[in-house]
Structures are given as structure tokens and as C-alpha cells.
Amino acid sequence: xxxxxxxxxxxxxxxxxxxxxxxxxxxxxxxxxxxxxxxxxxxxxxxxxxxxxxxxxxxxxxxx
Numbered sequence: 001x002x003x004x005x006x007x008x009x010x011x012x013x014x015x016x017x018x019x020x021x022x023x024x025x026x027x028x029x030x031x032x033x034x035x036x037x038x039x040x041x042x043x044x045x046x047x048x049x050x051x052x053x054x055x056x057x058x059x060x061x062x063x064x
Contacts, residue, residue, distance in 0.1 A: 030058035
């Protein structure tokens with residue numbers, strides 16, 4: 001299944017398909033070296049987050 005990127009205000013939005021069920025309401029977002037967009041629940045601790053990002057070739061986001 002593919003989803004289309006939409007513009008909402010000043011943000012770009014990807015819709016989550018109905019068959020993906022989650023209890024999370026907030027995610028960290030990464031971009032893989034191949035351009036893949038990766039969402040990881042924010043409840044994940046920093047060490048695990050870095051491990052998952054490296055595993056999937058993701059570039060860690062800028063920390064504000």
C-alpha cells in the first residue's frame with residue numbers, strides 16, 4: 001500500500017493506514033540513507049533509539 005504526502009498548514013503529512021494499530025501518539029522521525037522515513041515511538045530510550053537508527057541506516061535528527 002502506498003500513501004501520498006499531503007500539505008497541512010506548513011507541515012507535510014503522511015497518513016497512517018487503518019490496518020496499522022498503535023497505542024502511541026508521539027514518534028521520533030528519522031530519514032534513512034536510502035530516503036526511507038522511519039517512525040519510532042518516543043517511549044523508546046535513547047540508547048535503543050540510536051541502535052535502531054544505526055540498524056536501519058537512519059540519520060539522527062537534530063536535537064533542539
